[in-house]
Amino acid sequence: xxxxxxAARLALTDICKTFPGVVANDAVSLxxxxxxxxxxxxxxxxxxxxxxKIVYGVLRADSGEMRWNGQPVQxxxxxxxxxxxxxxxxxxxxxxxxxxxxxxxxxxFDEKVPMRDLTARIGEVSAxxxxxxxxxxxxxxxxVGERQRVEIVRCLxxxxxxxxxxxxxxxxxxxxxxxxxxxxxxxxxxxxxxxYISHKLEEIRALCEAATVLRGGKVVATCDPRTETARSxxxxxxxxxxxTPVRSGADEAGSERLTVRSLSLESEHPFGTxxxxxxxxxxxxxxLGIAGVAGNGQPELLAALSGETLCPQADSILLDxxxxxxxxxxxxxxxxxxxxxxxRLGQGTVPEMTLSENGFLSAYLRSGMLRQGLLQLRAMSxxxxxxxxxxxxxxxxxATAAGSLSGGNLQKFIIGREILQNPxxxxxxxxxxxxxxxxxxxxxxxxxxxxxxxxxxxxISQDLDELFAISDRLAVICEGRLSASRPTKDTTVEQAGLLxxxxxxxxxxxxxxxxx
Amino acid sequence: MDTxxxxxxxxxxxxxxxxxAALGELVTEKSGVLNLGVEGMMITGAVTAFATAxxxxxxxxxxxxxxxxxxxxxxxxxxxxxxxxxxxxxTGLALTIFGIGLSALIGQGYVGTPLDAxxxxxxxxxxxxxFVGPVVFGHDFLIYFSFVMVGVVAxxxxxxxxxxxxxxxxxxxxxxxxxxxxxxxxxYLAVAFGGAMAGVGGAYLSVAYTPMWIENMTAGRGWIALxxxxxxxWRPGRVLLGAYxxxxxxxxxxxxxxxxxxxxxxxxxxLPYLATILVLVLISSDRAxxxxxxxxxxxxxxxxxx
Numbered sequence: 089x090x091x092x093x094x095a096a097r098l099a100l101t102d103i104c105k106t107f108p109g110v111v112a113n114d115a116v117s118l119x120x121x122x123x124x125x126x127x128x129x130x131x132x133x134x135x136x137x138x139x140x141k142i143v144y145g146v147l148r149a150d151s152g153e154m155r156w157n158g159q160p161v162q163x164x165x166x167x168x169x170x171x172x173x174x175x176x177x178x179x180x181x182x183x184x185x186x187x188x189x190x191x192x193x194x195x196x197f198d199e200k201v202p203m204r205d206l207t208a209r210i211g212e213v214s215a216x217x218x219x220x221x222x223x224x225x226x227x228x229x230x231x232v233g234e235r236q237r238v239e240i241v242r243c244l245x246x247x248x249x250x251x252x253x254x255x256x257x258x259x260x261x262x263x264x265x266x267x268x269x270x271x272x273x274x275x276x277x278x279x280x281x282x283x284y285i286s287h288k289l290e291e292i293r294a295l296c297e298a299a300t301v302l303r304g305g306k307v308v309a310t311c312d313p314r315t316e317t318a319r320s321x322x323x324x325x326x327x328x329x330x331x332t333p334v335r336s337g338a339d340e341a342g343s344e345r346l347t348v349r350s351l352s353l354e355s356e357h358p359f360g361t362x363x364x365x366x367x368x369x370x371x372x373x374x375x376l377g378i379a380g381v382a383g384n385g386q387p388e389l390l391a392a393l394s395g396e397t398l399c400p401q402a403d404s405i406l407l408d409x410x411x412x413x414x415x416x417x418x419x420x421x422x423x424x425x426x427x428x429x430x431x432r433l434g435q436g437t438v439p440e441m442t443l444s445e446n447g448f449l450s451a452y453l454r455s456g457m458l459r460q461g462l463l464q465l466r467a468m469s470x471x472x473x474x475x476x477x478x479x480x481x482x483x484x485x486x487a488t489a490a491g492s493l494s495g496g497n498l499q500k501f502i503i504g505r506e507i508l509q510n511p512x513x514x515x516x517x518x519x520x521x522x523x524x525x526x527x528x529x530x531x532x533x534x535x536x537x538x539x540x541x542x543x544x545x546x547x548i549s550q551d552l553d554e555l556f557a558i559s560d561r562l563a564v565i566c567e568g569r570l571s572a573s574r575p576t577k578d579t580t581v582e583q584a585g586l587l588x589x590x591x592x593x594x595x596x597x598x599x600x601x602x603x604x
Numbered sequence: 605m606d607t608x609x610x611x612x613x614x615x616x617x618x619x620x621x622x623x624x625a626a627l628g629e630l631v632t633e634k635s636g637v638l639n640l641g642v643e644g645m646m647i648t649g650a651v652t653a654f655a656t657a658x659x660x661x662x663x664x665x666x667x668x669x670x671x672x673x674x675x676x677x678x679x680x681x682x683x684x685x686x687x688x689x690x691x692x693x694x695t696g697l698a699l700t701i702f703g704i705g706l707s708a709l710i711g712q713g714y715v716g717t718p719l720d721a722x723x724x725x726x727x728x729x730x731x732x733x734x735f736v737g738p739v740v741f742g743h744d745f746l747i748y749f750s751f752v753m754v755g756v757v758a759x760x761x762x763x764x765x766x767x768x769x770x771x772x773x774x775x776x777x778x779x780x781x782x783x784x785x786x787x788x789x790x791x792y793l794a795v796a797f798g799g800a801m802a803g804v805g806g807a808y809l810s811v812a813y814t815p816m817w818i819e820n821m822t823a824g825r826g827w828i829a830l831x832x833x834x835x836x837x838w839r840p841g842r843v844l845l846g847a848y849x850x851x852x853x854x855x856x857x858x859x860x861x862x863x864x865x866x867x868x869x870x871x872x873x874x875l876p877y878l879a880t881i882l883v884l885v886l887i888s889s890d891r892a893x894x895x896x897x898x899x900x901x902x903x904x905x906x907x908x909x910x
Contacts, residue, residue: 185900187768195772196783200765
């Protein structure tokens with residue numbers, strides 16, 4: 089549905105936005121017609137989020153023109169954007185955990201709406217679009233998919249004519265994502281324009297009829313994603329060849345390095361998920377992937393494996409047959425376990441410290457950076473430089489504070505820091521979360537190479553494509569239970585999706601139903 | 605007035621300044637701001653109310669002046685922490701120290717000056733009924749007003765849209781900002797309300813509870829009020845309960861000292877604090893309750909992107 093400017097719902101012309109040191113948007117132009125599902129593509133830091141925040145009135149453009157239904161407008165605030173008919177579903181949910189669903193939705197309105205009317209309207213919209221919601225529940229008790237539903241219903245209640253979705257499926261199971269697509273198609277058929285941001289190129293091909301590609305803040309291409317391949321889209325984003333992770337695959341897995349036996353743990357977090365009777369093993373030379381929707385016990389499992397949380401019994405976790413369940417993170421690192429934690433800032437790095445200091449904190453046991461209690465500053469700097477070079481981290485140098493790196497770059501640094509310690513066992517959580525296609529491929533290749541060199545690798549990820557690309561065996565965590573692991577090559581995406589929805593029995597095997 | 609009624613009446617009087625200060629701080633904290641300057645605002649309110657009441661001869665004007673002075677002090681805090689994004693803990697502590705010093709300076713000429721206590725409600729016939737009369741109908745208007753304020757604060761927070769927005773701002777300022785609420789403006793109002801309420805609490809001490817000015821007369825009540833907010837898990841009804849628990853133990857131990865119990869008076873004086881700490885610890889063990897009511901973004905600095 090190509091649209092000329094007269095019929096355009098939203099037309100952006102030469103939008104520019106500069107942050108200190110970065111040009112986030114450089115003369116970006118974009119035209120959206122009614123009922124169009126339009127993809128906005130680009131790597132990390134390409135300027136996608138900045139652009140939609142300008143449209144939604146969270147940020148103000150330095151220059152450029154925005155036309156809404158043909159009329160020039162200045163959107164000064166999100167409230168004004170909503171009055172115009174622009175709704176947005178945020179990448180990081182803008183929900184309030186301790187409030188109820190209805191209260192959260194009420195906050196999205198500018199005028200007063202009596203709670204009773206609101207509940208009725210929530211019911212109507214939920215039924216119309218098949219988005220089931222209980223208005224009285226507190227948001228913190230909802231699953232991630234349900235939270236997203238709250239956000240979408242909040243937007244839809246305002247009858248928007250433009251719906252902006254910032255990476256909506258990164259937290260959904262494949263089935264939930266399919267359901268979202270149906271809703272979006274239904275909206276488009278009713279004339280709502282959808283601006284869709286995602287890293288997942290396959291779903292953009294399935295859903296969107298037009299795409300604008302940003303690189304370095306500039307529009308570098310527009311295309312019809314239905315006629316492109318995921319690969320060609322990725323190359324437009326990167327502006328170069330995309331390296332696909334190469335799996336050697338032929339090697340037989342070696343001996344069991346990491347074993348977990350019937351581990352049950354209460355969560356330390358008040359609304360966390362307790363781990364229930366989890367067993368797994370990782371052999372030398374293989375990658376075990378653990379899939380699952382966020383909030384199903386991944387942080388708890390990771391804390392138990394890294395030693396942040398001690399297990400009740402020492403023999404719940406074995407390293408090369410030795411019980412280590414009562415040993416802390418340092419003792420486990422000394423035995424060759426390296427960990428890429430979930431949170432990059434705070435857990436993965438100390439934001440205020442430099443890269444070389446952060447490198448030291450994690451790696452000093454396994455390198456010559458500490459001698460008689462004194463820091464070996466030159467060795468520290470060299471170690472950080474090695475990481476920066478080997479993983480093409482974009483940063484001025486080892487003396488930069490970790491907190492000043494962008495998410496994707498910091499992730500590359502953390503992964504590199506752990507891999508360069510030559511771990512015997514690497515446990516990585518969401519290794520490429522929020523990392524763009526080019527860097528993600530490099531990280532995945534590094535994990536494959538590490539396994540090939542004989543290390544046992546455990547990857548916890550929400551990204552099924554990634555797990556299918558790199559893991560030898562696949563298990564799924566749901567509500568703190570872990571399914572039996574299956575060889576990845578004998579598993580389909582649908583089966584993984586069923587497992588992610590908790591459709592497995594006591595033995596961890598799939599329950600086949602036709603209802604789903 | 606029999607002894608039981610006297611105990612209850614003095615307990616209510618002891619609880620009231622805490623109740624005002626804690627209710628104000630509750631609203632401030634619900635908006636995500638931790639103002640540790642309650643003690644400083646209370647004492648400033650106390651001295652201003654006393655001085656104004658002495659000069660004008662009107663306790664009511666004194667109370668309003670006390671609230672205004674404490675609110676002015678809280679706005680200094682708001683400018684520093686909200687507009688100039690200074691650290692809230694350090695600024696709050698500084699505010700307390702500043703308030704104590706300032707009040708001593710203002711109060712210099714008023715030490716030992718007599719003042720008539722705030723008049724008590726006196727309905728002929730009814731206020732003379734045994735027990736019920738003094739306990740229900742024998743108080744000054746600030747005590748009745750404190751009950752009204754508990755209801756108003758609870759109603760505002762949980763039944764009005766403005767209260768919902770305030771809670772949302774305290775829960776996640778980034779999300780509230782993204783939806784388009786003026787985070788800083790809302791927090792200014794919440795801090796100002798907290799200041800005014802602390803001022804009324806202080807004023808109650810100097811014009812009603814003990815109608816005189818003594819340097820440092822709040823004697824740590826601001827800190828107790830802060831603790832009460834946490835003890836009450838940020839619920840107005842429980843603030844009422846907590847204030848009366850603390851007030852009750854305070855008065856009971858005073859009577860205990862009066863009766864000459866064989867326990868050192870210093871130990872008895874500790875009792876209100878010990879009781880408060882004990883209850884605080886017990887309540888804090890219920891993490892779910894805290895999680896549901898504690899403002900998640902409390903004390904965090906908010907810097908909106910432009």
